[in-house]
Amino acid sequence: MKHIITILVENEFGVLTRITGLFSARGYNIESLNVAPTTDESMSRMTIVTYGEENVIVQIRKQLQKLIPVIKVENLTEHAHMEREMIVIKVQANENSRAEVLRMADVFRARVVDVSESSYSLELTGKSNKVSAFLRMLTPHGVIEMTRTGSVGMKRGSEGF
Amino acid sequence: MKLTGAQIFVECLKREGVKHIFGYPGGAVLPIYDAIFYENEFEHILVRHEQAALHAANGYARASGRCGVALVTSGPGATNAVTGLADSNIDSIPTVCFTGQVPSHLIGSDAFQEADIVGVTRSVTKHNFLIKNVEDMAKVIRQAFYIATSGRPGAVLVDIPKDISLQSCEFEYPEEVHIRSYQPASLADVDDVLEAATLMAQARRPMIYSGGGIMNARGSAALLTKLCQTYRFPVTNTLMGLGGVPFDDEHFVGMLGMHGTYEANMSVSHCDVLIAVGARFDDRVTGKLSAFAPDAKIIHIDVDPASISKIVKADVALIGDVKLVLEQLLTALAAQDFSHQQEALNMWWHQIDHWRAKKSLSFVQEPDAEVKPQYVIEQLHQQTKGNAIVTTEVGQHQMWAAQLYGVRKPHRFITSGGLGTMGFGLPAALGVKKACPDATVIDIAGEASIQMNIQELSTAMQHNLPIKIAILNNSFMGMVRQWQQMFHGSRYSHSYSDSLPDFVKLAEAYGGVGLRATTPQEVREVIAQALAINDRFVLIDFVVSKEENVYPMVPTGAGLHEMVLA
Numbered sequence: 001m002k003h004i005i006t007i008l009v010e011n012e013f014g015v016l017t018r019i020t021g022l023f024s025a026r027g028y029n030i031e032s033l034n035v036a037p038t039t040d041e042s043m044s045r046m047t048i049v050t051y052g053e054e055n056v057i058v059q060i061r062k063q064l065q066k067l068i069p070v071i072k073v074e075n076l077t078e079h080a081h082m083e084r085e086m087i088v089i090k091v092q093a094n095e096n097s098r099a100e101v102l103r104m105a106d107v108f109r110a111r112v113v114d115v116s117e118s119s120y121s122l123e124l125t126g127k128s129n130k131v132s133a134f135l136r137m138l139t140p141h142g143v144i145e146m147t148r149t150g151s152v153g154m155k156r157g158s159e160g161f
Numbered sequence: 162m163k164l165t166g167a168q169i170f171v172e173c174l175k176r177e178g179v180k181h182i183f184g185y186p187g188g189a190v191l192p193i194y195d196a197i198f199y200e201n202e203f204e205h206i207l208v209r210h211e212q213a214a215l216h217a218a219n220g221y222a223r224a225s226g227r228c229g230v231a232l233v234t235s236g237p238g239a240t241n242a243v244t245g246l247a248d249s250n251i252d253s254i255p256t257v258c259f260t261g262q263v264p265s266h267l268i269g270s271d272a273f274q275e276a277d278i279v280g281v282t283r284s285v286t287k288h289n290f291l292i293k294n295v296e297d298m299a300k301v302i303r304q305a306f307y308i309a310t311s312g313r314p315g316a317v318l319v320d321i322p323k324d325i326s327l328q329s330c331e332f333e334y335p336e337e338v339h340i341r342s343y344q345p346a347s348l349a350d351v352d353d354v355l356e357a358a359t360l361m362a363q364a365r366r367p368m369i370y371s372g373g374g375i376m377n378a379r380g381s382a383a384l385l386t387k388l389c390q391t392y393r394f395p396v397t398n399t400l401m402g403l404g405g406v407p408f409d410d411e412h413f414v415g416m417l418g419m420h421g422t423y424e425a426n427m428s429v430s431h432c433d434v435l436i437a438v439g440a441r442f443d444d445r446v447t448g449k450l451s452a453f454a455p456d457a458k459i460i461h462i463d464v465d466p467a468s469i470s471k472i473v474k475a476d477v478a479l480i481g482d483v484k485l486v487l488e489q490l491l492t493a494l495a496a497q498d499f500s501h502q503q504e505a506l507n508m509w510w511h512q513i514d515h516w517r518a519k520k521s522l523s524f525v526q527e528p529d530a531e532v533k534p535q536y537v538i539e540q541l542h543q544q545t546k547g548n549a550i551v552t553t554e555v556g557q558h559q560m561w562a563a564q565l566y567g568v569r570k571p572h573r574f575i576t577s578g579g580l581g582t583m584g585f586g587l588p589a590a591l592g593v594k595k596a597c598p599d600a601t602v603i604d605i606a607g608e609a610s611i612q613m614n615i616q617e618l619s620t621a622m623q624h625n626l627p628i629k630i631a632i633l634n635n636s637f638m639g640m641v642r643q644w645q646q647m648f649h650g651s652r653y654s655h656s657y658s659d660s661l662p663d664f665v666k667l668a669e670a671y672g673g674v675g676l677r678a679t680t681p682q683e684v685r686e687v688i689a690q691a692l693a694i695n696d697r698f699v700l701i702d703f704v705v706s707k708e709e710n711v712y713p714m715v716p717t718g719a720g721l722h723e724m725v726l727a
Contacts, residue, residue, distance in 0.1 A: 009342075010342060013291070013293075014279065014283075014291075017280070017283065018283060021283050021284055022284075025284045055470070055474075058470070059467070059471060062466050062467035062469075062471075063467050065466070065467075066465070066466075066467050068287070068288040068308060068340065068342060068343050069342055070342055071341060071342040
């Protein structure tokens with residue numbers, strides 16, 4: 001089952017490698033990983049999307065917590081949470097398909113970021129499955145290139161991390 | 162007061178109370194070696210290979226209760242230390258290793274003797290640091306010792322670029338260490354302690370299984386012994402936990418696991434409550450997991466939350482310092498009623514005595530036949546009255562030593578458990594001797610393992626460390642050969658120790674005493690002779706029967722209850 005794990009770490013040299021090294025050394029999966037500093041610049045927040053049986057997920061959490069620069073770990077999947085991912089996608093758009101690509105962008109509430117004679121570059125933010133659906137709908141038109149951020153997320157409600 | 166980085170290094174070590182460091186100089190650590198040239202508060206022991214510095218620091222840490230410290234240079238010095246770091250870390254031995262690094266401006270340029278040692282050792286250390294500013298030196302060293310020695314101890318590496326050692330700054334020693342992201346557990350949850358105590362009082366076939374955690378929590382061995390004596394609970398030790406209870410205590414059923422005793426493995430297989438104390442359910446201990454303690458509720462005491470339910474699911478987890486948790490548990494047990502348990506315990510002990518009667522470690526030494534390796538261990542035990550501190554290499558001799566030496570007290574059996582590092586025992590023995598100069602220190606070795614760090618005989622001479630080295634010489638990498646015999650159709654692929662040196666001459670060449678025994682009578686004589694020599698090291702070449710196997714044995718993939726007796 002898919003789990004979204006969010007981690008608060010010291011914003012220091014090598015911390016990303018410690019986390020990814022842990023996943024590879026112990027044979028855990030990483031589907032996506034996102035990292036950036038927080039409002040407190042001494043800390044970074046990471047979001048990792050991973051797959052595994054319940055006992056593996058529990059171990060992932062404990063092993064992460066055991067790393068010295070890891071301040072806090074939470075499995076968002078255990079809570080009511082928000083989840084967002086962004087995609088930027090460059091799609092072929094010829095005379096016949098331009099209108100249809102734009103219509104699809106409108107349906108998914110994507111934004112047009114760049115236009116050329118033969119392509120559109122679109123940006124969409126949403127839950128991972130929505131992003132995947134958008135990608136699936138555009139694929140028949142010819143995807144020139146695309147990039148996704150992987151999910152970020154947090155718990156719902158007024159409480160902080 | 163302004164000090165150079167190298168001077169700060171020396172000051173910090175003194176304030177940490179360091180008395181001995183093990184090391185080897187080289188280009189990138191020259192400023193530090195210069196700073197320790199006139200140092201009297203701690204002694205530097207020059208090893209002959211950086212791996213040995215780490216193993217010596219490991220043995221020293223375990224015998225003394227202090228943190229082991231090593232100092233090596235960049236590049237090859239640092240990479241040579243990697244095995245020793247991995248060994249300390251997997252056995253949770255507090256060790257800090259300082260490595261020199263090329264000057265900061267050359268890092269990443271493939272400079273002479275450059276290795277990204279922080280990158281290399283990330284997965285074999287508890288934590289590691291690269292010092293980027295001389296102002297961070299004192300704080301990082303303080304944190305390194307704190308991390309290495311607290312919680313579940315381990316290996317910490319501190320990489321110091323040469324220019325940082327030479328730069329100066331105002332020296333301020335941080336009295337307090339606080340790392341916001343690192344707070345090791347101390348006391349267990351009170352409700353969990355109560356639940357464990359209740360479970361123990363209701364048990365009909367209780368069993369205690371203790372490991373290296375008892376050694377790390379100094380003073381906890383006495384509590385463990387009290388626990389099993391007060392409540393008449395049987396107790397088994399892991400390889401790392403030997404000495405947790407005295408070998409001759411009637412509650413002790415021997416080591417468990419692959420080469421454990423029949424009674425230990427059968428007791429674990431049939432118990433209804435298993436109390437794991439500072440142990441981590443290693444695969445050499447559990448055998449086939451589905452057959453491990455199948456009817457037991459598991460109580461797991463450990464300082465490392467990640468050890469809980471990693472391999473075997475714990476029904477009750479007591480996370481905290483093993484000594485403090487045992488104190489909590491003993492208090493909670495005192496309030497329990499054990500009177501209903503006594504009849505069940507009598508039956509349980511009756512059953513265990515029945516298993517014991519198999520005498521699974523017995524062997525026969527014919528007076529005029531080849532020397533059995535087990536006989537050498539038995540004689541070492543008898544003539545030292547079980548009071549030596551034993552280190553071992555890795556292989557058959559290690560298992561025979563664990564089975565038969567008979568460890569009376571904690572911190573007296575020092576072996577490479579998790580990593581299984583051949584070449585560990587000799588340098589470790591040097592560290593032990595440095596920590597306990599009055600103790601008889603014996604490295605029980607094989608003729609293959611001893612050659613992996615044989616150069617340390619030179620260290621033993623230079624630093625006047627009169628250890629004993631007992632080589633069980635069967636001309637084979639014995640454990641490899643045993644597995645080839647059992648599982649690979651007796652095809653002894655590259656496991657014969659060909660072209661062996663004359664160990665007696667070798668010992669003499671290094672300036673020590675070399676002895677040899679080829680008959681049981683000579684075994685007794687040379688051991689007495691060796692024990693009487695205290696002014697230099699003694700190496701004994703025991704020529705033993707070549708194809709003796711270690712029994713009993715749980716074949717790989719089998720359950721503990723399926724062990725083979727012979």
